[in-house]
Amino acid sequence: MKIWKFLTLLWVISFLSLPLFSQRVTKITVDVDRNYYRIFFTFDGKPWYRMYKDPKRHIISIKLENTYKFSKEYYSVNIVGEKNLITIFVRNPELDTSRARVIKKYRTLIVLIPRKHKKFAKYVVVIDPGHGGHDPGAEYYGFEEKNINLAVARKLYYYLSKDPRFKVYMTRKGDYFVSLAGRQKFTAKVGADLFISIHSNANPYNPNRRGAEFYVLSNRGIYKKWVDLAVHPQKAKEFLSSQMVRDKTVRKKVLKTSLEFTQEEGEQLAKELRKMWCRYMARYIPCGGIYERSFAVLKVPGVPTVLVELGYMTNRRDLHYLTSSRYQWAIARTLYLGILDYLNLKPLKKERKGG
Numbered sequence: 022m023k024i025w026k027f028l029t030l031l032w033v034i035s036f037l038s039l040p041l042f043s044q045r046v047t048k049i050t051v052d053v054d055r056n057y058y059r060i061f062f063t064f065d066g067k068p069w070y071r072m073y074k075d076p077k078r079h080i081i082s083i084k085l086e087n088t089y090k091f092s093k094e095y096y097s098v099n100i101v102g103e104k105n106l107i108t109i110f111v112r113n114p115e116l117d118t119s120r121a122r123v124i125k126k127y128r129t130l131i132v133l134i135p136r137k138h139k140k141f142a143k144y145v146v147v148i149d150p151g152h153g154g155h156d157p158g159a160e161y162y163g164f165e166e167k168n169i170n171l172a173v174a175r176k177l178y179y180y181l182s183k184d185p186r187f188k189v190y191m192t193r194k195g196d197y198f199v200s201l202a203g204r205q206k207f208t209a210k211v212g213a214d215l216f217i218s219i220h221s222n223a224n225p226y227n228p229n230r231r232g233a234e235f236y237v238l239s240n241r242g243i244y245k246k247w248v249d250l251a252v253h254p255q256k257a258k259e260f261l262s263s264q265m266v267r268d269k270t271v272r273k274k275v276l277k278t279s280l281e282f283t284q285e286e287g288e289q290l291a292k293e294l295r296k297m298w299c300r301y302m303a304r305y306i307p308c309g310g311i312y313e314r315s316f317a318v319l320k321v322p323g324v325p326t327v328l329v330e331l332g333y334m335t336n337r338r339d340l341h342y343l344t345s346s347r348y349q350w351a352i353a354r355t356l357y358l359g360i361l362d363y364l365n366l367k368p369l370k371k372e373r374k375g376g
């Protein structure tokens with residue numbers, strides 16, 4: 022008898038508290054001041070929540086019930102809502118995701134992200150010179166792709182590292198082999214804000230084919246990587262904080278939104294790079310298109326990724342520019358300006374004077 026009483030009571034309590042547990046986001050507002058970035062989520066009931074952080078990838082996720090689908094962006098912060106989860110992608114290096122916390126006030130959750138001192142706020146860029154060591158990439162007319170890629174990558178490294186707003190890494194600094202998985206892992210480990218892979222193209226069947234092309238992650242690529250990481254938590258740990266990986270729901274959902282973020286932002290980055298290429302480089306190497314592919318190096322969840330094919334080594338004119346130090350500098354500067362545009366940054370004053 023006792024157990025029945027208890028169950029009835031439980032049923033009554035759960036029935037009465039149903040409206041209280043309803044937690045649809047009804048309003049999102051953002052407030053930014055000198056010390057904090059605050060996101061206010063107002064719910065139609067008292068929210069139940071759990072917060073997860075991945076400071077390296079600048080991702081915060083909040084597990085809830087019955088959030089509706091939404092996607093918003095405020096001051097370089099993308100806020101994505103799904104059925105049971107809100108994921109926040111922070112692309113502003115001034116915001117310190119590692120010290121973020123949530124404050125609950127009746128029907129409102131306030132996500133509080135402290136701001137860093139400007140001096141400590143840097144964008145982390147990973148430059149990936151394609152191939153290397155025993156893998157030369159394409160070989161035509163006595164030139165090896167790996168050397169062209171590295172030469173341009175080094176020059177891009179120069180532009181970015183002399184700009185104090187960046188912290189720059191290269192997946193290889195010399196002529197040695199690094200696996201594709203190794204490049205992915207490295208990019209995730211250093212907490213990259215963006216990733217740019219540098220390659221040179223070839224089409225032995227059509228030597229007239231020319232131009233720079235830009236590759237971003239495809240839907241097929243997202244799906245394949247997502248399935249792989251969702252079923253292998255050990256692998257997922259390379260790309261997501263262990264706290265997020267431990268929770269199955271969070272792992273699956275955050276991986277998916279992170280890969281979608283990689284694609285969407287990669288596309289924006291590709292557009293800016295292409296725009297600059299069309300403006301400054303097209304009279305030498307034509308301005309090609311943006312394509313979607315399932316390339317391994319593009320699959321770093323939560324990091325905007327692009328692979329640039331600088332031009333066709335099978336075309337004599339493209340090859341001429343690709344192998345000339347002077348034009349390699351021009352290419353590097355164009356890519357640097359594209360990265361600045363993507364991040365809404367202005368060129369340094371000193372740089373501008375030099376024209």
Ligand SMILES: [Zn+2]
Pocket residue numbers: 151152158159166220221
């Ligand atoms: Zn290549």
